[in-house]
Amino acid sequence: MKKASLAGAFFVSAIWLCGAQGACPSPGSLPQVAVQRVVDGDTLYLEDGRRIRMIGLNSPELGKRGRADEPFAVAARQRLEALVAANDGRVGVLPGKDDRDDYGRTLAHVYSARGENLEERLIAEGLGFLVAVAPNVDLVSCQQVAERQARQAGAGLWKKSPVVRAEQIDAPGFVLMSGRVESVRRNRGGIWIELQGPVVLHIAPGLQRRFDASALERLKGRKIEARGWVVDRARRGGNKAGQARWMLPLTDPAMLEAVL
Template identity: 30%
Template sequence: MRILKKALPIWSAFFLVCSIPVWAQCPYVLDVERVEVAYIYDGDTVRLKDGRKVRLIGINAPETSKDNKPAEVFADEATEKLSKLLSQAEASLLLGKEKQDRYKRWLGYLYADEVLTSEYLLREGLAFHIAIPPNTRFSDCLKAAEIEAENKGLWGQNSTLLKNVSELSGRESGFRVLTGVVTSIRQIRNAHLLIIDKKLAVKVDESFMDGTDLSGANQFKGREVRVRGWIKPKKASDPAHYLPWFLVIRHSSQLEWL
């Protein structure tokens, strides 16, 4: 169990602030609550001293080892980086517009002093950006932070989270950043369905796409695209259009034309 230290003396905190890069773009807001982090599960989930389990908004970090499953690439590095950052700073929390998820975890932006930890991990290449409405307050600056990672961390090698659609196999599931070619596209009720490499069906809900127009289906055929989110393998009871894998797009940042 990683029990974090209390805030360091003033001179130590001053040294930390002065050593933090000036690239931080996501703003520090005043309506935060001071918190103490008692345990860090991985790069995107912590437990507070008051018992609340908090899932960090805006990122998805690699999973650490659990249930006899090995840790994903860079999971330990992300966990340790977050632990080190928080151990030397005062933590504060800003809850999202949607305050809890279906697992009863609290959803929030966690700051170390005035640095948004999600932004920090993205710039280090130790997490992927993900925007889930309605918690999209800092999605623009978080996306910019991910771009700054360039070839660092998760973007610098072929991890299991970053791959081509054609490489999907077995009953693979979970968060992925996938690249492939659109082989067909059709409209279904209140959404469009992108078929990628004839293996992945991507449901693009029009109500979440920030005005992105997919009505001209033919112009997208044959184009390379990158999508991100949680993939699910098809079950026997699923609709035929699920294909071997299915993914739902709920925000425009989940889909990039390459």
């Protein structure tokens, strides 16, 4: 898909509801656990048997089943390997409030012995996207700062804009996209932000309190950026006539930006 550049855009923080902060804080002394292997840029296996999915980071995917590696996927894995090696093959692990994903992996923040957050480091070097999935959002503010710096510097995956237009979405999976809001509506199923094109953004009822309702209403007619994992509603049997085929669930306000 072609990339839609947003160079020079000004991002409105009203949707995020969080201030800019500096480097992610150190959690203090954590036991250092031996790493068995680095799987990719956001996943590693520990010698104690735990499989760690790093919180707040989504690195480019390595190729599987004949698919090519996504840009910077190999670089992200190699960089994480180097960071682990520089820490004597060990890492500190701080599990999230929600500490398990659907694949049985432990969701955790990963640190060096000096207290450096490795997700923030990889994001700052342009080797992964910031992602925020409530309730594991304690480091969102500092990781946002890291991503803004990487984006402004054109580091890693930001050398060529990875943003795609909503009209170009044609497959499920992770995406950073831009689009213009046609409507914002609310029903028992949550909040639905309809975009021009075949995509709707969805905020589940249980997450609505995390979002500023008035700020969402002001999105009508505005250009936005959204990120997350696109779902094919037709495949799930939930795509009715006249509805957008592709749905992007918003898991935290940090996954949505208004653009002037």
